[in-house]
Amino acid sequence: MSDSGAGIATSAAAWGLAPAVLLVAVVALLLAFGVAAVDRLVVSGAGSRAMWEPLRSGVRLMAEERRTTLAPDSLLWRLGCASVPVLALLSLAVVPLGGRTLLSTSADLVWFNAMESILWAAVWLVGWGPNAVHALTGGYRFLIQGLSYELPLMFSLITVGIGAQSLRATDVVAAQESLWFVLTMPVAFAVFLATAAAFAFWGPFASPAGVDVAGGVRSELSGVERLLVELGRAAFLGAAAAMATAAFLGGDAGPWLPGPVWQLVKTVGVVVLFVLIGRRLPVVRPERFVEVAWMVLIPLTLLQALVVAVLSLSGFYA
Amino acid sequence: MLTDLSAWAVTAVVVLGALSVAAGIAVFVVDSMARATFALLASFLAVTGVLIAFDLDYLAFVTALMMTIEMAIMAVFMIMFMMNPAGLMPMTMVHNARGSALVGAGAFVALTVGIWTIDWPVGEVTRPADSTRQLGEAIMGSHMLAMLVIGVGLFATIISGTLLATARGRYDRFGADLRAARPNDPVPGGLPR
Numbered sequence A: 001m002s003d004s005g006a007g008i009a010t011s012a013a014a015w016g017l018a019p020a021v022l023l024v025a026v027v028a029l030l031l032a033f034g035v036a037a038v039d040r041l042v043v044s045g046a047g048s049r050a051m052w053e054p055l056r057s058g059v060r061l062m063a064e065e066r067r068t069t070l071a072p073d074s075l076l077w078r079l080g081c082a083s084v085p086v087l088a089l090l091s092l093a094v095v096p097l098g099g100r101t102l103l104s105t106s107a108d109l110v111w112f113n114a115m116e117s118i119l120w121a122a123v124w125l126v127g128w129g130p131n132a133v134h135a136l137t138g139g140y141r142f143l144i145q146g147l148s149y150e151l152p153l154m155f156s157l158i159t160v161g162i163g164a165q166s167l168r169a170t171d172v173v174a175a176q177e178s179l180w181f182v183l184t185m186p187v188a189f190a191v192f193l194a195t196a197a198a199f200a201f202w203g204p205f206a207s208p209a210g211v212d213v214a215g216g217v218r219s220e221l222s223g224v225e226r227l228l229v230e231l232g233r234a235a236f237l238g239a240a241a242a243m244a245t246a247a248f249l250g251g252d253a254g255p256w257l258p259g260p261v262w263q264l265v266k267t268v269g270v271v272v273l274f275v276l277i278g279r280r281l282p283v284v285r286p287e288r289f290v291e292v293a294w295m296v297l298i299p300l301t302l303l304q305a306l307v308v309a310v311l312s313l314s315g316f317y318a
Numbered sequence B: 001m002l003t004d005l006s007a008w009a010v011t012a013v014v015v016l017g018a019l020s021v022a023a024g025i026a027v028f029v030v031d032s033m034a035r036a037t038f039a040l041l042a043s044f045l046a047v048t049g050v051l052i053a054f055d056l057d058y059l060a061f062v063t064a065l066m067m068t069i070e071m072a073i074m075a076v077f078m079i080m081f082m083m084n085p086a087g088l089m090p091m092t093m094v095h096n097a098r099g100s101a102l103v104g105a106g107a108f109v110a111l112t113v114g115i116w117t118i119d120w121p122v123g124e125v126t127r128p129a130d131s132t133r134q135l136g137e138a139i140m141g142s143h144m145l146a147m148l149v150i151g152v153g154l155f156a157t158i159i160s161g162t163l164l165a166t167a168r169g170r171y172d173r174f175g176a177d178l179r180a181a182r183p184n185d186p187v188p189g190g191l192p193r
Helices: A011-015 A017-044 A048-063 A074-092 A108-128 A133-164 A169-174 A186-199 A223-248 A259-278 A286-313 B007-029 B033-053 B057-081 B097-117 B131-140 B144-165 B170-174
Strands: none
Touching: A011 A017, A017 A048, A017 A074, A017 A223, A017 A259, A048 A223, A074 A108, A074 A223, A074 B033, A108 A133, A108 A169, A108 A223, A108 B033, A108 B057, A133 A169, A133 A186, A133 A223, A133 A286, A133 B057, A169 A223, A186 A223, A186 A259, A186 A286, A223 A259, B007 B033, B033 B057, B057 B131, B131 B144
């Protein structure tokens, strides 16, 4: 991949490939745990002890015996389950950590978007694999929801690209030196957070894994496979929070404290915001969300992109 | 011609190219619609890797993005309309095997002979510092007319395809005089109207 035009070397170039990959993996795990812990804390209301519940259930899932179904498509099922956490890791590869990204390309934001879109295939396969009706229903629900959230998500990422005049993540952070993008792109920010919840099928967009279909895509998962999918979902939410920090909240910029601390504070803030709002909203029915997305969110995000384009042309971001 | 690329890139192109062809063949070998669809996706993702090796980052990521979404949607329709969706019964994806094999082999030979015998122009074109920016400038500048025509054409195709496929029109939704305050839809929309 081309590094030309990059002001900042990738973390792989600066710190060596293995430490850089390890950093992304560790950050992904920490983010996933952070999301799950805050989620437990808010949902259970049982105080700080509830925070450790995800760790406990994670260890339990590792030891749990796998159960299977009649005539599953094992190859596709396992492929789908393994892809979810791998895609979360890959999408984190273009999020600046400590000011550097693992991969730096001239289209980082599109990479992030592409990893999320490959999740379409992965989640559908998780639903398809077990040869079970509830799981398959969940998979179909994810696709319907995807048709609604994908374009608003693309437009919100494009808006960031217009403001930064670059699709490179480190350039996007650098472009917010004087003004955070969230101030001129509030709609794109809100839509990005909402669509992040949708691609992790979480919170109000959890109907692919809804209780009305016995857990949907998750219904036949057990043992390590359930752990992988849950971990991947949480890591995706965490990666989205980290991306929202980099794309809208100035990344690691901030006074007094060192950059990574600021980035951590902002990312945790976004996660808390996610959970506090997301867990208070009812689950949206996918077929109802279609109209909202196409009639409201797409025009809104297009308008947002237009405003930012005009601001950009007038030299506002220069 | 190949000397522009590093040895790593050439190796990647060869391996991923072989992988994409193999996955393409797998489409016609596997006996399940889901597997055929995702073998095709694997083939497209291998092509994405080839584009990355060529430093065409934006095109590569957009290929992965578009093709994955397209295959996921296609899987739905393949399973809805084709025979034997889950591979629980034997099936074949091949029709008129001998004729199509002949046509395929003929096209392959013609293209390969063409590629290796044509005296390709060797220009003094330098590789751009940022292929994404170059692509954007081409689409929004010198090639804007072509891209707009293609874009509008595709969009019109999508709309006319949907129109032809749906049995319901505005008279079904808003009544014969189009005066109904709320559309009469089998699945209610999410907006309060």
